[in-house]
Amino acid sequence: MSAILKAPLTVEFPFTRSVGPVQSAFLTGLRERVVLGVRTGDGKVLVPPVEYDPVTAEEIRDLVEVAPTGTVTTWAWNHEPRRGQPLATPFAWVLVRLDGADTALLHALDAPGPGAVRTGMRVRVRWAEERSGAITDIACFEPYDGQPVEPAGHSGEFQEAITGIVAAARLDYTYSPGRAQTGYIEALGDRRIVGERCPSCRKVYVPPRGACPTCGVATEERVEVGPAGTVTTFCIVNIKAKNLDIEVPYVYAHIALDGAGLALHGRIAGIPYDQVRMGLRVEPVWTEGARYPDHYRPTGEPDADYDTFKELL
Amino acid sequence: MTREEAPGARDVAVVAFAQTDHRRTSEELSEVEMLMPVLHEVMASTGLRTADIGFTCSGSSDYLAGRAFSFTLALDGVGAWPPISESHVEMDGAWALYEAWVKLRTGDADTALVYSYGKSSPGSVRDVLTRQLDPYYLAPLWPDSVALAALQAQALIDAGATDEPALAAVGARSRADAAGNPHAQLRGAVPQGEYLVRPLRTGDCPPIGDGAAAVVLAAGERARDLCERPAWIRGIDHRIEAHGIGVRDLTDSPSTRIAAERAGALERPVDTAELHAPFSSQEVVLRRALGLDETVRVNPSGGALAANPIMAAGLVRIGEAAARIHRGESDRALAHATSGPCLQQNLVAVLEGDPR
Ligand SMILES: [Zn+2]
Numbered sequence: 102m103s104a105i106l107k108a109p110l111t112v113e114f115p116f117t118r119s120v121g122p123v124q125s126a127f128l129t130g131l132r133e134r135v136v137l138g139v140r141t142g143d144g145k146v147l148v149p150p151v152e153y154d155p156v157t158a159e160e161i162r163d164l165v166e167v168a169p170t171g172t173v174t175t176w177a178w179n180h181e182p183r184r185g186q187p188l189a190t191p192f193a194w195v196l197v198r199l200d201g202a203d204t205a206l207l208h209a210l211d212a213p214g215p216g217a218v219r220t221g222m223r224v225r226v227r228w229a230e231e232r233s234g235a236i237t238d239i240a241c242f243e244p245y246d247g248q249p250v251e252p253a254g255h256s257g258e259f260q261e262a263i264t265g266i267v268a269a270a271r272l273d274y275t276y277s278p279g280r281a282q283t284g285y286i287e288a289l290g291d292r293r294i295v296g297e298r299c300p301s302c303r304k305v306y307v308p309p310r311g312a313c314p315t316c317g318v319a320t321e322e323r324v325e326v327g328p329a330g331t332v333t334t335f336c337i338v339n340i341k342a343k344n345l346d347i348e349v350p351y352v353y354a355h356i357a358l359d360g361a362g363l364a365l366h367g368r369i370a371g372i373p374y375d376q377v378r379m380g381l382r383v384e385p386v387w388t389e390g391a392r393y394p395d396h397y398r399p400t401g402e403p404d405a406d407y408d409t410f411k412e413l414l
Numbered sequence: 415m416t417r418e419e420a421p422g423a424r425d426v427a428v429v430a431f432a433q434t435d436h437r438r439t440s441e442e443l444s445e446v447e448m449l450m451p452v453l454h455e456v457m458a459s460t461g462l463r464t465a466d467i468g469f470t471c472s473g474s475s476d477y478l479a480g481r482a483f484s485f486t487l488a489l490d491g492v493g494a495w496p497p498i499s500e501s502h503v504e505m506d507g508a509w510a511l512y513e514a515w516v517k518l519r520t521g522d523a524d525t526a527l528v529y530s531y532g533k534s535s536p537g538s539v540r541d542v543l544t545r546q547l548d549p550y551y552l553a554p555l556w557p558d559s560v561a562l563a564a565l566q567a568q569a570l571i572d573a574g575a576t577d578e579p580a581l582a583a584v585g586a587r588s589r590a591d592a593a594g595n596p597h598a599q600l601r602g603a604v605p606q607g608e609y610l611v612r613p614l615r616t617g618d619c620p621p622i623g624d625g626a627a628a629v630v631l632a633a634g635e636r637a638r639d640l641c642e643r644p645a646w647i648r649g650i651d652h653r654i655e656a657h658g659i660g661v662r663d664l665t666d667s668p669s670t671r672i673a674a675e676r677a678g679a680l681e682r683p684v685d686t687a688e689l690h691a692p693f694s695s696q697e698v699v700l701r702r703a704l705g706l707d708e709t710v711r712v713n714p715s716g717g718a719l720a721a722n723p724i725m726a727a728g729l730v731r732i733g734e735a736a737a738r739i740h741r742g743e744s745d746r747a748l749a750h751a752t753s754g755p756c757l758q759q760n761l762v763a764v765l766e767g768d769p770r
């Protein structure tokens with residue numbers, strides 16, 4: 102058999118998240134070049150702040166401004182920055198305890214090389230030019246040997262406080278459907294539809310997934326099914342999907358191809374939508390150059406008897 | 415939960431374990447195609463059929479596959495018709511085993527099938543794992559799994575708990591031990607390599623690969639029927655730490671220690687410990703947290719530094735520990751699994767064989 106199919110697959114999503122009062126104050130503060138922490142019941146200042154005490158689980162709201170200067174508590178030299186990371190040039194990942202805070206914030210430190218970084222070194226925030234109320238409003242940290250910057254004691258109240266963030270996420274994959282589905286997709290390109298027969302219960306699965314879900318065994322015997330089949334059940338779609346150039350209403354159906362042990366689904370065309378019925382005999386239609394059937398149309402045969410497909414509903 | 419808290423509850427044992435050969439890529443196989451031989455092997459070694467299994471629980475992650483509800487397809491390999499009693503955790507299979515153990519302890523089932531799998535090869539696992547981080551303060555910075563482990567390693571070095579040669583020795587010992595493990599991905603002498611994120615070199619980091627594992631659990635006398643020397647789970651517990659890594663002391667793992675205490679691991683010495691430490695530096699943290707000395711055989715399988723199929727590597731630790739008891743090579747073993755950045759979540763199980 103030929104090589105396993107592969108294709109690039111990109112999953113990208115702008116996660117929209119709301120923030121609570123403490124996160125809102127912290128992120129809005131970054132927009133305004135103010136770093137805020139939150140004070141716990143026992144007097145510790147957490148930066149970045151959380152809304153519940155990690156020890157007692159008590160709700161905490163007592164905002165306190167800390168300095169934009171601080172001390173590196175640990176670090177790691179990243180000589181090969183990856184997509185999305187704060188700096189495109191080699192940098193150190195650092196945990197920084199800002200002056201006035203009891204916990205550390207993770208970010209990047211812009212430094213010429215690992216020799217210029219050590220635990221205990223003094224650093225300060227480098228603000229991003231454009232700020233929107235996100236952790237990336239801190240562009241990075243930079244080495245700093247001056248005096249600690251005295252915070253102004255900001256209350257945490259801001260005009261136009263942000264209420265949410267959009268966290269864009271993108272991951273790239275190389276998708277491979279595996280042996281069974283590769284065989285199915287390749288056969289479709291030759292205008293054939295193949296399934297796989299379970300060696301135990303003899304049922305023919307189409308599309309094949311390489312396993313019989315009833316018996317839990319591998320399926321390997323390839324079987325050509327169809328091309329004609331029977332509509333076992335259907336629905337009428339009245340809402341047009343975005344980017345779909347199919348006129349509504351149209352019919353989406355379960356179709357049991359001849360020889361298959363279960364129905365697959367497809368669109369029915371070539372017949373008015375309100376005349377599609379259970380038992381209608383249909384066949385796949387490939388458009389020019391297509392690698393899979395565009396839709397199914399009536400064959401003109403008499404309808405199938407209910408008893409011949411009732412097990413496939 | 416320890417035995418003491420639930421007097422009279424039934425003993426539960428691992429009675430069978432199987433795993434794939436872990437490999438850099440398995441692109442010729444779908445998840446279910448990769449998983450099925452392992453399911454068949456673990457079932458065959460007990461003589462059980464799907465219909466005999468009281469409860470099935472699995473662990474996996476959609477983010478590895480890049481597809482929603484990817485675990486539902488893997489169910490085809492179990493034979494889920496007629497309907498079975500089934501559950502899934504979006505975590506390492508060790509946590510699926512915990513759920514199954516609870517089910518058996520409460521008497522809801524006598525046997526359980528636990529499986530987990532992960533294919534890291536389709537994506538970039540360092541980037542994929544950033545998506546499990548806090549979405550407000552961490553994920554937008556894309557700190558990858560190696561970077562976070564490197565921060566932990568530097569914290570250990572700063573604290574005087576280890577140094578780079580000691581870390582290299584952990585990697586070398588793991589891969590040397592893996593020479594006897596036909597399933598391992600990295601075996602024998604492996605170069606320590608260049609820095610990935612300093613202070614961690616490639617030799618300090620786990621191989622990236624695909625793999626699956628499965629375990630059968632049974633309660634009480636049923637376990638003795640199915641296995642000559644069942645690996646009794648004497649205790650099992652899991653704990654989580656604060657999600658902000660800047661809140662934690664990265665050189666310590668209090669969650670591991672508490673889980674070990676609650677599982678009864680510290681009551682008497684163990685002879686074997688299978689620790690889920692994907693990075694050499696994390697073995698240092700875990701040994702310190704558990705107080706393991708040189709008398710304990712740590713990761714005779716080679717551990718996660720020799721094979722780290724994400725979502726299965728923790729279940730493999732429990733399986734490897736149990737298999738040593740089955741074979742009579744261990745009488746009392748500790749198995750540990752982790753999840754999340756810098757050992758955020760930790761599970762400890764204590765396994766024992768019948769006295770000989
Ligand atoms: Zn079958």
